[in-house]
Amino acid sequence: MEDDAPVIYGLEFQARALTSQTAESDAIRFLVGTQSLKFDNQIHIIDFDDENNIISKSVLQHEAGEIWHISASPADKAVLTTCYNINWSFGALGVQNASESRVVTSSAVWRMPPEWESGSHESPDDPHNSHNPQSLDLLCHLDNSAHGNASCVLWEPMGDGKRVISLADNHALLWDLTESSTQATISSSATLEGKGQLKFTSGKWSPHHNCTQLATANDTAIRGWDLRTMKQIYCIENAHGQLVRDLDFNPNKQYYLASCGDDCKVKFWDVRNISEPVKTLEEHSHWVWSVRYNHSHDQLVLTGSSDSRVILSNMVSISSEPFGHLVDDDDLSDGEDNHNDEKTKEPLQDSIISMYEEHEDSVYAIEWSSADPWLFASLSYDGRLVINRVPRALKYRILL
């Protein structure tokens, strides 16, 4: 029905950073951070009303700089981190030969102003409500100027919002936050040593093993770290032919990891046997920037690429439910149980479910909603946010 049609929202700035509000489990809410060098940057809070298919938004000012990465606390709805550029310019811009400006990427923890929440709840339908945007309150800097440019900040998955990891150049820093998140101290750190200028491009905190593992990507390698000792536990050299852009852990299978990169491929790894990928997808026609497992149904894998496409794949064979959903006894009492049985017996194949082509520019970020497992958002560089759903037929097939 029309429900399946994508909902498109346009930002007036270019944007790369997208996250779902992890702590929010009722409303479908995404946070988008903009990139603009000339104007104040913003964080758009996008609420999606599933019933009425309506998007409502609020805007918060992020004056510190253009946002490269954004991440929401898993414990507190109002808390988030960003990685942003600060342009230090010593001397006047525009004066020739005197430009001493420097671009540094930093990261910080922020709190959304409380008024926003009340305001949004009072009049969610009015898009013109946010004319005078409020600013984020700075809680603390994840001050890592000594360690170089931050590339991303990761919250402890399903944690209490007290621990974050920031990746800066070749350092991985584990921070402890105070109760109010107003202060952050480095509890441990790891440094990637090697020839040349090594730089973490991306990372993911594993939700498994009691949250003691981290996976990072630098150049063509994927590394696993033990956070207790801050030592490397595995390293997949040449995981991709070119740069590795993103990683994600299978939320249900502890050793499974998905990665994507500039060789246009998406690879699935079993970290116990890193010599060969378990599976490789080669559907995109340009670099793959982002890969995400669905939080509840790990056969659904979402990838976004600079060929402007978003692809939703059904990787049944390597999911935690390779034989389809197991029918519970309760379901069997249902009148349609025979029908269900037939459905589950159908062999499921790995397949591309659909290719979303609503974007006109490179898609740098994709994210599943934390509230509705059948819904996801993708963000392209031109500032277009598209909200899509898993096709209904597939949804029922997985559920029934």
Add this chain to the structure above:
Amino acid sequence: MDGDVSNADTTPPDSDPARKRRVHGMLKLYYGLNEEGKTVDQAESLDPCDINGPHFDPEVYLNKLRRECSLGELMDQESCMVKQIRSLDSDMQTLVYENYNKFISATDTIRKMKNDFKKMEDEMDCLTTNMAAITVFSARISGTLQDQHAQITKLSGVHTLLRKLQFLFELPARLNKCLELQAYAQAVTSHRRARCVLQQYSHMPSFRGIQDDCHAIMDKLAQELRQKFRDGGSSAKDLSECVELLLQLDEPAEELCDKFLTHARSRLEADLLGLEAELRPVLSIGPTSVVVPSTGPAGRLSATPTAGSPIDPTSPGNPFLSPSSRTDILEFIDRGCNEFVSSLCLVIASYQELFVNRPQESNLAYKNIPQMAVGKLHAFVDSLAARYFSLVERRIQEEKSVGDNSLLVRALDRFHRRLQAVAKLLPGSAVPSQGTEIVVRAARERVKQYLAALQSFYLDSLTDVRQALAAPRLGGSSAGGGSHLGVPAAGKDALASLPELLSSLSASILNQIKTVLASVHLFTAKDITFSNKPYFKGEFCSQGVRESLVVNFIKFVCQSSRQFCESAVDRGGSTPPALLLLLSRLCLDYETSTISYILTLTDEQFLVQHHSPVTAVTALCGEAREAAQKLLNHYVKVQGLIISQMLRKSVETRDWVNTIEPRNVRAVMKRVVEDTTSIDVQVGLLYEEGVRKAHSSDSSKRTFSVYSSSRQQSRYTPSYTPSAPMDTNLMSNIHKLFSERIDIFSPVEFNKVSVLTGIIKISLKTFLECVRLRTFGRYGLQQIQVDCHYLQMYLWRFVSDENLVHFLLDEIVGSTAHRCLDPAPMEQSVIEVICERG
């Protein structure tokens, strides 16, 4: 009258017909109508006007005539009738006369006969009396002679008996004498004659004595015969005589067979050992010179692998050189045939002569001999043949060099031919079929070896090509210090040879295939005995040569080509791109012509009748095309990657915020253009130009400014109007109208323009993405502007649609402007000046 009927029926058909007719007439009279004559009578009687019919009614006839005919006709009819009547009258008269004459002459004859018979009766009476007289005389004579006759008979009986007795009494002496003279045959005959009698009268002491003596002598004789038989040195004729005699002496035939065969076996095994000895020296002669003690089964077992080692798959070109071997296979087989097979045939023949084909005597004891003997012979031949075969197979397996197939084929042919003799001698034997199997196995093995040889040849020629590609390049790069800028000439030399390399590669492969086909073809030549076996007529051609040799080789070519794509993707491309290009063209050529040519050639040479399903030409062509496509895509990817890496490095390593005002085009861009040009040349050598969209007249001069596209401008307006979803939809539609989606890593077509378009797309897209990750100062932007204009000037000519380059470069400059802290674009005229300065 009934009696008459039966008479008439029983009368034989050749009896007097006149009489029969008369009887008929009478019957007809009586019954009116006879059963059998009914139809005829009816047909006759129906018409009363039929003048010849029995029911002719003159009145009716006359009336009819009068009614129907004219006067003239009546006159004619009348005259005609008169004429007929007259002729009938005269006929009748003649008949009557004739009959009368015959009757008179018959009467005369009967009268004469009466006289003759009377005379004969008298003579017969006379004869009877004479005969009676003779009988009387004869009885009288026999009566007188009877006594003497009985006496004579008795006397002659006594005489015979006496002679027999004398023979018996003389027998021992005679036998002894025979023994002395070695006239065994005579002795045996004599003894046989006496044996029964002696047996019968053995209860009498004198006869007993004789019998015992005879037995003793005969035992001795048998002993001697056996000895002679055992000695073995005697000729076949002697042997057979021995056997014959022994058989007559009631020696058990089975034992004799066994003895004969063991004797033959020892001689044949000597032949086999001689053959085996020829196999053995391989160990010490093997080029690897692993000195293994050549005795013992262990040493023999290792013979095959050692022999295999000379053909090292890594040594190029070797498979087609014959390794030096002390005796070639033909000699070996010859020797085997001449020594072993021929003596085997002799043995079989003489054995059959002795035991199987003996004239069947009534003696019951001999009845079962042939069956038994044939069974033994089969077992004997089988066991020896098995050993022979294993030796031959070992020798064949050593024949690994694929250089000269004719030798092997001739050897196999001889081997097979000689076995036919055995087949003729021993019809039920499994030996010939086993021999055929060995030939079939050898042929199969041969096909496999040829496939392996072809494959290694292919890989070797690829290595050669690789070296040919690398050699001039190495020289060039050493001169130019790693930079391609200074060595376009050297590069061109390498490139110019591409088509020659391709043609020489494909020609040499084709030649090799042809050579191999010709070699394999020997197996099916007409003068080869086994070529008319069903295997060589059907399966060998279709499954063996076509499928497992030719088709597999083509598949191997495709597959190994594809492997170049797969292995090199992740490991950074160790394959030189030119090789990829060359292989892609090779596969494409295969698809268009070579495959069908090769297969047609094969089919023609081997007259393949496809009993079993075979791989279709189209399937192979599809595979080749797929491989070609993959290789070309990979080529584009690799080349695109090389240029991309240059661009990426150049963007990533520079501090774009604090750069100086651009004065030159960056060297990287020049290098990009140069590399693209050389790629263009390279591809142009192997692929056609392809179609491109019409150029605008001044493509290189096209001005493009940072804010040229209106959509960028509109999005850039510093209005804070919140964007509603509707608004962006409209925007996106405009956007869609403006440009089509570009697939960056999309499959390319088999032409130069498409390949170049692919490479440039990949490069420029990388440029775009890298730019978006950086922040620029004013001069950074201006440098990018200059660079893009430079690329614009040179790259448009390579691609199918110049708008693509325009679009991507616009995007790059636009994105740079977005990422610029102080977007103050450079004057277009200045840019042009800088670019033209180079």
